[in-house]
Amino acid sequence: MHKFARFKLRRPFQLVATFLFGILSTAGLAMLLGAALPAEAQDGQDLYLPVINKELPPAAVSDYVLLGWNDLGMHCYNRDFQDLGVLPPYNTLWAQVIKRGNPPVIMTDTVTVTYRFPDNTYSVGKSNFWTYAKQLFGVDLAPDMGLAGFGLSGDMEAKADHFVAEGIPLTEFSDSNPTVRDPYQLAELVAMDAGGKVLAQNTVVAPVSTEMRCDNCHNDGGVEGIRTGRVETNILTLHDEENADEYPAGHTGRLMDRRPVLCAECHSSNALNAPGVAGLPSLSNAMHEKHAGKVPQTTDGCYNCHPGPTTKCLRDVMSSQHGMTCVDCHGNMEKVAENRNPWLNEPRCDSCHDEPQYAQDQPLYRMSTGHGGVRCEGCHDSTHAIATSTEARDAIKFINLQGKPGTLSSCLVCHTTMPDGNGPHTAQ
Ligand code: HEC
Numbered sequence: 244m245h246k247f248a249r250f251k252l253r254r255p256f257q258l259v260a261t262f263l264f265g266i267l268s269t270a271g272l273a274m275l276l277g278a279a280l281p282a283e284a285q286d287g288q289d290l291y292l293p294v295i296n297k298e299l300p301p302a303a304v305s306d307y308v309l310l311g312w313n314d315l316g317m318h319c320y321n322r323d324f325q326d327l328g329v330l331p332p333y334n335t336l337w338a339q340v341i342k343r344g345n346p347p348v349i350m351t352d353t354v355t356v357t358y359r360f361p362d363n364t365y366s367v368g369k370s371n372f373w374t375y376a377k378q379l380f381g382v383d384l385a386p387d388m389g390l391a392g393f394g395l396s397g398d399m400e401a402k403a404d405h406f407v408a409e410g411i412p413l414t415e416f417s418d419s420n421p422t423v424r425d426p427y428q429l430a431e432l433v434a435m436d437a438g439g440k441v442l443a444q445n446t447v448v449a450p451v452s453t454e455m456r457c458d459n460c461h462n463d464g465g466v467e468g469i470r471t472g473r474v475e476t477n478i479l480t481l482h483d484e485e486n487a488d489e490y491p492a493g494h495t496g497r498l499m500d501r502r503p504v505l506c507a508e509c510h511s512s513n514a515l516n517a518p519g520v521a522g523l524p525s526l527s528n529a530m531h532e533k534h535a536g537k538v539p540q541t542t543d544g545c546y547n548c549h550p551g552p553t554t555k556c557l558r559d560v561m562s563s564q565h566g567m568t569c570v571d572c573h574g575n576m577e578k579v580a581e582n583r584n585p586w587l588n589e590p591r592c593d594s595c596h597d598e599p600q601y602a603q604d605q606p607l608y609r610m611s612t613g614h615g616g617v618r619c620e621g622c623h624d625s626t627h628a629i630a631t632s633t634e635a636r637d638a639i640k641f642i643n644l645q646g647k648p649g650t651l652s653s654c655l656v657c658h659t660t661m662p663d664g665n666g667p668h669t670a671q
Pocket residue numbers: 455456457458459460461466478481482485486533534537538547548
């Protein structure tokens with residue numbers, strides 16, 4: 244099938260002016276917080292297809308383009324750290340700055356990029372992570388500071404072709420409504436020149452959720468009749484009953500007696516760069532192996548632990564338009580449990596999309612680069628959120644750039660004149 248078979252004429256699209264550079268304006272912010280997209284962007288199926296758009300981009304474009312995204316489609320952390328920790332608050336944002344031109348140029352040297360969350364400026368009080376961070380991770384963390392040295396706002400770090408803010412300790416609770424879960428938090432990224440002049444800005448989702456539904460089963464009396472009053476202590480009690488006599492040297496003593504416990508102390512986790520104890524299964528292997536047969540082999544089955552029936556972290560075009568499930572890409576629980584290198588050995592886009600023009604240049608999609616040095620995620624967004632996402636906020640940045648949701652496809656977002664040659668993925 245030829246890709247341009249999908250080319251369609253779009254009806255003229257009226258960009259809502261506040262959306263473009265009105266991010267800081269009250270109207271723009273209200274719109275973002277309400278996650279209400281302009282009606283024009285929502286009706287009309289054609290707008291949701293990735294179409295090569297040869298029309299001019301919205302008028303008010305600057306000389307620079309700011310692409311931004313979260314490296315993963317979702318980050319999950321524990322709601323309560325007093326008993327155990329699986330994952331800490333830890334979102335990682337990436338950005339690329341492109342000087343529009345003919346050809347466009349990817350910038351890092353003379354540009355800085357800052358990030359902040361206008362409606363999420365503190366985490367202490369929304370999570371007890373900082374009370375237990377020393378016991379769990381052995382580090383003294385300043386309030387609202389993350390494990391990799393980034394806080395809730397600041398400068399991103401410049402790398403060879405992109406900017407990154409690693410391990411932002413973000414919670415799913417907005418300042419304006421700190422008791423209500425809101426997993427699609429909005430970051431505002433701003434690119435500036437050396438003199439502090441704003442070159443470009445954009446609004447990007449940092450997806451974050453505590454929705455691990457261990458309580459679906461490990462509630463009081465739920466598994467092996469254990470009732471301790473809390474889901475976490477039920478789990479630790481069960482783990483002690485099953486394994487306490489096998490705890491390795493240097494890690495002995497019932498988990499219940501030395502809370503809070505980091506699972507990755509003994510079970511390796513590449514998500515935390517934690518080596519674990521040799522001879523014990525990785526946390527991913529242990530969890531998927533032990534719970535195989537306990538959950539249905541469907542997306543809803545995975546949502547017992549991955550976020551989740553409410554969060555719906557899987558919101559991409561393949562699940563919404565082509566009916567794909569977690570199991571279609573990852574295999575079932577047994578298959579996931581066999582992963583020898585969890586988090587680093589994952590399904591590849593190009594194992595299904597095996598035409599050469601879709602080849603990844605790295606084993607991981609999130610590390611891969613495509614057209615002209617632009618990161619795959621810059622145009623398609625994160626795994627599990629591949630545009631067009633069903634979460635309206637994911638589309639804000641694409642609307643800001645090209646006046647419509649969906650894959651970044653408008654050549655003139657980056658090129659100042661229509662290039663003669665072919666664009667992304669077309670054979671040269
Ligand atoms: C669908 C039900 C279900 C859900 C959801 C669930 N578990 Fe379990 N889990 C079980 C059952 C049943 C067992 C006991 C298995 C057995 O003994 O064969 C178990 C066992 C365990 C064990 C003990 C393993 C061992 O043998 O030492 C741990 C630890 C555990 N679960 C942690 C969790 C965590 C953490 C979550 C959430 C991220 C979770 N479980 C979610 C049903 C569930």
